[in-house]
Amino acid sequence: MIKFFRKIRQKMLAENKFGKYLTYAIGEIVLVVIGILIALQINNWNQERLNKKQEHQILSQLLKEYTSNLKQINQKIEIRKEMLNSCFRLLQYQNEKPESIDQDSLDAFLFRITIRPTFDPELSVSNELINSGKLYLIENTDLRNNVSSYSSFLSELNEEELAIFDLTEKQLIPFLRENYQIGRMMMVLLDDKELRAKITMGEVNNYDTMKNLVQKSDYKNLLSHPDFEDYLLQLISYTAYTNDQSTGVKEKTTTIIDLIRTELKK
Known part of the structure; x- marks a missing residue:
């Protein structure tokens, strides 16, 4: 093809048809430019198709x-x-009479207040997108912004979870250990399959029941201790506020899921 155009140009020059040659040269340049533009457009289409697939x-x-x-x-x-x-x-x-209190229930409640739940999200895909600079592949700006800001959004929740952890680990559990036999409340947990599942504890099949391995202890002093009430009220305050923060994280997570599903339907 190149040789064909070259022969035409040479023939025109030989015949001293400069005007026609100039017109032809301009036309040839236009054709080359059009060819380049078409090639670029095809390349853009291919790249866009690959980006869509990757997205x-x-x-x-x-x-x-x-x-x-x-x-x-x-x-x-x-x-x-x-x-x-x-x-x-x-x-x-x-405020109840001691003889009306079921100790199994008491031990179950005591164990539940010592749980220190923390939200540990899976963010490997999000972090990889951010660190590799591939977040741009997500075309939806709202979704992109929500994914990029998700980790920082968790900071306040993490702080509140840490406050509960410190209160429980450094103050409440030592207090219970000093004023009550906490071994039995741990055994009550091991009998509660539903609760074990929630806190991702494995099964314990060695015994039909675990609570009978530990003797019952007197809980009257614990319930009447003034510090016990203070710990409970402080824990209520911390836990309620932490759940408020968790609700905000839940809403943001739900928003991201809704945006993703909308994009996948397109």
Whole structure:
């Protein structure tokens, strides 16, 4: 093809047809430019197709990631609700006659208030997108911004979870150990399959029941201790506020999931 055009140009020059040659040269340049533009457009189409395919794969992975995170945050919210209920029941026990209190229930409530649930999201896909600079492959700006800001959005929740952890680990559990036999309340947990599942503890099949391995202890001093009420009220305050923060994280997680599903339907 190049040789063909070259021969035409040479013939025109030989015949001294400069005007026609100039017109032809301009036409040839236009054809070359058009060819380049077509090639670029085809390349853009191919790249856009590849980007769309990659975006779809990324969105599918993100959907699994944030669906898992939503399930986890819901579990942590429910556990904290059980903690709050246990705190209120223990406060009520202070005004009840000792002989009317079921110690198995008491031990179950005591264990629940010592649980220290934390939200530990799976963010491997999100972090990889951010660190590799591939977040741009997500065309939806709202979704892109929500994914990029998700980790920083968790900071306040993490702080509140840490406050509960410190209160429980450094003050409440030592207090219970000093004023009560906490071994039995641990055994009550091992009998509670539903609760073990929520806090991802494995099965214990060595015994039909675990609570009978530990002797019952007197709980009267514990319930009448003034510090016990203070710990319960402080834990209620911390836990309620932490669940408020968790609800915000749940809403943001749900928003991301909805945006992903909308993009996948396109």
